[in-house]
Amino acid sequence: MTTALDVPAIYRPKHQQRLFRQLLDCMARPGSVADLAAWTGGAPAALAVLAALCDSEVSLADPQRLLTGGDWDFLECRQSPVAQARFIFVDGTTAPAADLEPALGALTTPEQGATIVIRVSGLGTTGQKVRLSGPGIAAQCELGLGTLHPGWLDQRAVWCRFFPLGVDLVVCDESRVAALPRTTRVTQMGMHR
Amino acid sequence: MTTPIPPRSLWMRAFAAAESDRVLALAGRLAIEHGATHRSAPRAGLALLRLRESVMLDTFYLGEIPVTTARVALLGRDGLHVEGGAVVMDDDVEFAAALAVLDGVLAHGLAGAAEARELLDEGLAQIERVANVRAAMLSRTKVDFSLMAEAGDDNRA
């Protein structure tokens, strides 16, 4: 209608479709890093990912209170305790809280395992380096997880030890995203220089 | 204005019944004038229509209907934000946003409320025209029963 009533980019259906496609590609090819800047209108990539994934029918936990009231108004998803949430949004620069227990699904409903969106900085090239192998990866590849605290990878190993139960991680920095689905085998390699 | 303004619960239907080009034009102008922003993402989707059947008073879903919602913030006279909202059986989010702007302007008496009121009255008049046509469908086809013994062969005789 007017420029005054523009909907923020990440909440426009067309942009969300592009964001979703990027995310899907990252999930299909773990280790690949996608730059979302073209569709976020300057919004943080993690919020863009949440906007693409969430609507009023899903639950989201924000244990560190990273989202503003306005974010919740736009996301429209149900706020939920971590254990029941389908999506969890956290900052990954510090170790995971000891009481963080995401849903892992059940043998008959592994899809009920949570998707954790982790905010870091310097994704792709710097920081915590991992070697990945598994479905979607030819032989193996390497990925720099930026400021991600290694505790998250230790926890992930615990959460994902009884496949197909587990969690899927989506790691975002300011504008980029990478995915570590539960099928991916992760070996920690130390820090990038 | 001579007649009192109808309750806000009737506005959506009235604005939606007014000429849509004029609704969009006025709302577009007022959106700029009052620095309108979205308070939540305008959404187009479906709603389940829940109905109470009249035999055992059970509820069931008759089917689905398209629904669009919008919620906007407008800059009020005292510099504070006021809100307008719209929910309408439609799938055009821009139209819903326009209805939300008019709703907010009229509810809070912002500049342009008089023009919004004009559109509202126009919509109400349109609703009344439709209601009159429907009422005539009923009144003109109302059966005038009488017993044959009293009325002869034809019930209108």
Added chain:
Amino acid sequence: MSYVAVRGGAEAIAQSNRLLDALRALGGDSAAIEIDVIERQMPILHGRVLSEGGLYHPTLAALALKQSLGDPLEAAFMLRAYRSTQPRLATTPTHETNGMRLIRRISAAFKDIPGGQMLGPTPDYLQRLFRFDLIEEEPQTFRDIARGWLGNLPDAALPTSFPKVVDALRGEGLLPQAEPCDGEPFDITRAPLVFPVPRSASLATMARGETGGLLALAYSNMRGYGDVHPTVGELRVGYLPIKLPHPVTGELIEAGEVLMTECEIIAMYEDTGTSDKPVFTLGYGACFGHNEVKAIAMAILDRSMQAGLTHGPRNPSEDPEFVLLHVDGIESMGFCTHYKMPHYITFQSDLDRLRTTQSKHQAREKETTDAR
């Protein structure tokens, strides 16, 4: 059943799609049919698509009819396909139909119903004789029809909402007393029917069922494979105002209207065998659009399935599994048309078996002949 991938049809399929579209335009210089013409001049067909598609979207229902060359099953299929791509934003609060803005209301049970009987638009009193003048209808003549009818409208809007006949009967103690039940209804768009299903699943399935399918099963009951013996307590056609919460105030406001048909049938009274006094039994039918056959058939089937639940099904129309799994137009049409898809391997295996059996048969014949 087994499947095999075959190729080679791509060009033929593309051309077939093109041809289907061209069929609308070939062999004449008439203009493309307008969407709103379908909606206004074929409201009955249009309403059927709305209800069988299960989505009240008048514009898309008309487009679906245009695109499907007037096939109501295909058109309803398009609405179902479309709805599956749309987010679910809300569930409305419970709507009571006594707020319906009626255009037709009749009762076959009582002539004097409160508010009176109003025939509205109905083909019931036509002799099904052709009006050949409609073959060539001048635009001016067509416009004059509306102008003529709209002349001398009463100024003040008369009431279009009336109390329900069943409520009056219930007040007189002739119907079973009922308490409003507010449990969460069954959502057939999200959950499969696993029998036994609650009545809300049954009503929802029939509300988007295919008119012909519902009619066939209800007719079997009418003809004698059942004993509902219905009387139409009330049949109503009108617009139901849709109320949804205002996003800011939360107050319920009118977001639009839905044209619907509703029917209550009164069936034989039942002696419950308990100390309760005998009362009439009832059936309920409702659907989007103006579709009286569907609403009546649904009400009869609602009643017959209730009887089936009480006594055990004594015929097909009393068996919920039989009725509900066979009345959906998209499902039944889909199953029927899937037989057109290549079944080369399954058929090849049928052929092999037949040939083997034939040769065994031949061998046996020969043995018998040789033995003689």
